[in-house]
Amino acid sequence: xxxxxxxxxxxxxxxxxxxxxxxxxxxxxxxxxxxxxxxxxxxxxxxxxxxxxxxxxxxxxxxxxxxxxxxxxxxxxxxxxxxxxxxxxxxxxxxxxxxxxxxxxxxxxxxxxxxxxxxxxxxxxxxxxxxxxxxxxxxxxxxxxxxxxxxxxxxxxxxxxxxxxxxxxxxxxxxxxxxxxxxxxxxxxxxxxxxxxxxxxxxxxxxxxxxxxxxx
Amino acid sequence: xxxxxxxxxxxxxxxxxxxxxxxxxxxxxxxxxxxxxxxxxxxxxxxxxxxxxxxxxxxxxxxxxxxxxxxxxxxxxxxxxxxxxxxxxxxxxxxxxxxxxxxxxxxxxxxxxxxxxxxxxxxxxxxxxxxxxxxxxxxxxxxxxxxxxxxxxxxxxxxxxxxxxxxxxxxxxxxxxxxxxxxxxxxxxxxxxxxxxxxxxxxxxxxxxxxxxxxxxxxxxxx
Numbered sequence: 148x149x150x151x152x153x154x155x156x157x158x159x160x161x162x163x164x165x166x167x168x169x170x171x172x173x174x175x176x177x178x179x180x181x182x183x184x185x186x187x188x189x190x191x192x193x194x195x196x197x198x199x200x201x202x203x204x205x206x207x208x209x210x211x212x213x214x215x216x217x218x219x220x221x222x223x224x225x226x227x228x229x230x231x232x233x234x235x236x237x238x239x240x241x242x243x244x245x246x247x248x249x250x251x252x253x254x255x256x257x258x259x260x261x262x263x264x265x266x267x268x269x270x271x272x273x274x275x276x277x278x279x280x281x282x283x284x285x286x287x288x289x290x291x292x293x294x295x296x297x298x299x300x301x302x303x304x305x306x307x308x309x310x311x312x313x314x315x316x317x318x319x320x321x322x323x324x325x326x327x328x329x330x331x332x333x334x335x336x337x338x339x340x341x342x343x344x345x346x347x348x349x350x351x352x353x354x355x356x357x358x359x360x361x362x363x
Numbered sequence: 364x365x366x367x368x369x370x371x372x373x374x375x376x377x378x379x380x381x382x383x384x385x386x387x388x389x390x391x392x393x394x395x396x397x398x399x400x401x402x403x404x405x406x407x408x409x410x411x412x413x414x415x416x417x418x419x420x421x422x423x424x425x426x427x428x429x430x431x432x433x434x435x436x437x438x439x440x441x442x443x444x445x446x447x448x449x450x451x452x453x454x455x456x457x458x459x460x461x462x463x464x465x466x467x468x469x470x471x472x473x474x475x476x477x478x479x480x481x482x483x484x485x486x487x488x489x490x491x492x493x494x495x496x497x498x499x500x501x502x503x504x505x506x507x508x509x510x511x512x513x514x515x516x517x518x519x520x521x522x523x524x525x526x527x528x529x530x531x532x533x534x535x536x537x538x539x540x541x542x543x544x545x546x547x548x549x550x551x552x553x554x555x556x557x558x559x560x561x562x563x564x565x566x567x568x569x570x571x572x573x574x575x576x577x578x579x580x581x582x583x584x585x586x
Binding site (some may be wrong): 285288289292293296298301302305306308309310312313316348349352356359360 | 429480502
């Protein structure tokens with residue numbers, strides 16, 4: 148993880164590409180959903196989460212790809228540490244990256260879709276963080292497994308989206324509840340609790356299966 | 364499964380499916396929905412078997428992942444294919460029923476949403492098996508385990524959020540509330556289970572033979 152952070156701080160490759168992609172995503176949506184200066188009702192929540200999911204997928208691709216050069220992955224797996232430590236390092240890297248991207252995307256969506264609540268309501272930040280954890284847990288596991296297969300870039304979204312859909316639904320619903328004219332905090336709390344449930348299940352399963360999956 | 368059991372089960376399944384329409388036709392009409400409710404005798408067994416298939420695939424995958432048993436992997440592959448097929452039965456009969464009962468083909472409510480997610484995951488599983496290339500079996504096994512973890516959410520979704528879809532308590536109470544419907548329902552469920560067992564056995568055998576052919580082929584090339 149420290150190595151990944153160092154590579155990242157030297158090149159800014161992933162932060163800049165992912166961020167650029169997320170921003171263009173939001174812009175594309177704003178052309179589609181803002182008509183005559185007025186955004187379509189309730190579009191902001193969905194767009195925020197779609198941008199997060201898309202840019203998250205983009206960020207996941209290179210996490211393990213980087214280790215493919217010179218067989219670094221084998222070296223990493225042979226290192227005298229728990230496999231789950233490798234998983235957790237990569238996982239935290241993805242969460243950090245997604246959080247950094249979300250900080251910008253949230254402000255942009257708030258500006259373009261006239262939804263200032265996004266930047267003001269702390270519960271939205273809670274929902275986004277919970278969503279990050281679930282998405283990154285499943286994503287890191289699948290990205291790690293796909294490193295050795297052909298057509299990685301195609302298969303990652305195919306596998307990732309169906310599995311993380313429940314988490315995305317919970318995130319969108321919770322955010323939408325908070326963006327109403329009268330924010331519905333109880334409903335948002337219910338969805339946050341559901342997200343937490345998914346996170347616990349997803350992360351446990353990912354940690355549990357990472358070990359046998361990465362053994363050759 | 365030996366060939367005699369297989370043949371016997373096939374015949375039992377055939378007879379049960381031939382007799383099912385007769386019994387369904389004689390079952391009493393539901394008071395508000397009338398004729399259209401009879402789709403229930405195929406819709407619910409279809410989903411029951413789909414869930415069963417997902418569980419078979421998930422458990423077999425876990426065995427393959429932790430014990431490295433290729434036979435379990437073949438079973439999981441066969442079960443996943445059947446899960447998609449029986450899921451399609453549920454997804455086709457569901458909207459037909461919904462159109463008459465609720466007035467719409469599709470409703471974005473929890474049970475339906477979760478079912479289609481489950482179907483999507485199983486389709487992703489098959490895509491991965493088909494196009495993943497070497498080494499995709501472990502990845503697919505993980506996916507099947509994730510799909511299995513999804514089932515409880517699908518099952519309880521209707522009970523947590525009270526929605527338009529009938530709750531899971533309807534079927535167990537059927538024996539008391541509508542004995543005339545309970546008979547054909549059990550009959551159809553058993554017929555679906557027999558069909559599932561027969562197809563699973565046939566598909567697993569096919570996969571095992573394919574692996575055997577591959578092994579012989581490799582052995583021949585080495586000589």
